[in-house]
Amino acid sequence: MAADYTTGVPDQHTTAGPGHRPTRTAAGSSGAFVGRDESAFTRATTPDYFGWLEHVRSAAGCSHPIRLAGEVATIDRATGQLLAVTRTEDMPGGQIYKPCGNRRHAVCPSCARTYQRDAYQLVKAGLAGGKGVPATVARHPGVFGTFTAPSFGPVHTQRTDRAGRPIPCRPRRQPQPCPHGVPMRCHRTHADDDPALGQPLCLDCYDHDGQVVWNHSAPELWRRTTIAITRHIHARARALGLPWVEQVTASGKVRRVPPVKLSFGKVAEMQRRGVAHYHAVIRLDGVDPHDPDAIVPPPAGLGVDDLAAAVEHAAAVVGFTTRPHPAQPAGWRITWGDPGKGLDVRPVNADGDVTDGKVAGYLAKYATKSTEATGHVSRRLDGDTIDLYANEQGTHPERLIDACWTLGGHRDWQQLRRWAHMLGFGGHFLTKSRRYSVTFRILRGARIIWRRIEAGHEYADQPEETTLIVGLLSYAGSGWRTTGDALLANTAAAMARERDEIAREEMTAAA
Incomplete structure (x- = not known):
């Protein structure tokens, strides 16, 4: 079986991004169509059209695919012998196309859709099992919480x-x-x-200053909240008289640890007012004395009510004061919203209103969003572009960006300028604890193997890798080379997606 470290496999959809113009290069350096018509007709009438269409299929729906040029070497893993070398200039189009992989729907709907589906599988596996997670997690106590910011x-x-x-x-x-x-x-x-x-x-x-500082401090507030929830659960276990577990470490030492652990997956959502808030799935796990990485049920006596009480307690008491700033010498106080308004906690169960499928779909939907809800969409800003988006007397988003840039002028707050395009928020939009569920890397690897099997590669299901594929590639550009290429690639991707959806509906109806 070949291990491929050069290309990934995306989902497919959409057209070239707004304002995109193709890059022209010298003939032979990257296979560009110098002096040729950019129409779809020109591409469709070339002799290798179908070969080109198959070559770009993996990135056919991407708005801004990454183009790579160079060589791909096939090496015998056992002997190290070089078996073959393929040059991209001999491939259709002269380059390898790789999807951009952007999670933001406003940037690339195709790659965002793939990310959303992976996020759904990741979150649901942590609630119902599958993808390497034991099905017993469905019986673990779990809650779905929404943590919001205070009013500014x-x-x-x-x-x-x-x-x-x-x-x-x-x-x-x-x-x-x-x-x-x-x-x-x-x-x-x-x-x-x-x-x-x-x-x-x-x-x-x-209070625009206070809001961007809160956005910037939200990841730290969440970290402290998870610590407070864990401590409250441990105190509850101690009050119930549950025995601590003697666990054997990898070095052979024995240590006493609490009998319960906290696992979570969370998504950040940007509200229309321009402030982040968190949707989180929090699960209670037990501790295996022989395997620290095992996911086992928590001890009897700790239930969903105990977990919900721990979450509510933590959200009410956790808070901290930021470092000082000339605009706020005492620092800003960072807490969740007012009691009764800043938190909503509901138990996750298979029969109620909050099911694993609904929660997974809800979190996956927001995993591909960013600042679009506020009306602001831009890439990272610098001194040359900040004046296009910041205005201390302008609209609400413009004032938030201006607050980031102004406060970020202080040497201790320079990260606010780095994240001015995100209104101060610099955290990840989807994160999870290590033991909660499967990883994105595993899901993407499984998709690559499935695509190889679908393509009829005879080595795709072999347990051992016999060859190694190494790409000696360099960056050649972003986006489709011509508007005609973008039109044909995305049309083919849309037709393939429509056929898949019809086949899925027919299989569902037959079942």
């Missing part, structure tokens, strides 16, 4: 009454104007697509 000023929002009917945003009979003379009321019932949602009632009153 009143914003337009959607509200409902006790019956779930929509009601006006902020009705006031005799509103008191803010110090800037803006009436702090809104009698509108906002629709889902209302651009006013998340916008401050008064931009000058809103």
